[in-house]
Amino acid sequence: MSNSSVVELPVLQEDAPCCPPVTSAALSEADSVRMAAMFKALSDPVRLRLFSRVASHEGGEACVCDIQDVGVSQPTVSHHLKKLREAGLLSSERRGTWVYYRVEPTALAAMAGLLAGGGAV
């Protein structure tokens, strides 16, 4: 019936920029679930420090060997890095012995965008 072989796929929410600043519009229920999961990943002090160590590392990428000195055991570091990956905040790549982590810029921009617009204080 269609005159085109191109199927229009629904826009995946994961790829859409999210969201307008909280100061300009109330969040939808779906967006609140998605964004709350990202904030949850940053709600633990050790996890937040690991995230900041990756984000601030030279070249925007860190070997787990560069960032694991945060006062907890190596398995705990791995657990937290896994949570950050699952929440879409970090990506990882194994190279030889080590796993390298990068911040997912889309996730960081989504969180920053949501909280922006409060103005300087």
Add this chain to the structure above:
Amino acid sequence: MSNSSVVELPVLQEDAPCCPPVTSAALSEADSVRMAAMFKALSDPVRLRLFSRVASHEGGEACVCDIQDVGVSQPTVSHHLKKLREAGLLSSERRGTWVYYRVEPTALAAMAGLLAGGGAV
């Protein structure tokens, strides 16, 4: 011994702007505790929606009566608003029958500042 009656108080961390963007510097342990508590307050979808409803409400202020229609009971709304207050994200004021909520601009700016600098995606 002092030639001045003015006592220099240490700068309270609560009043200091926090923090450099995660992309520019790793968080200190103390700052990570403080900022993780703020993100924790936003880690629940209903709480995040309530926060966005207050933040986006006309005049930057919302009566609890304006924002409580988020699909949970009124006591649950109260519980979440209390958590947001305790985390320093909202302030409240009772006027007559109703309590009015405002976003704390310093807290919003601290979170936005920490996540800023990721660049547009």
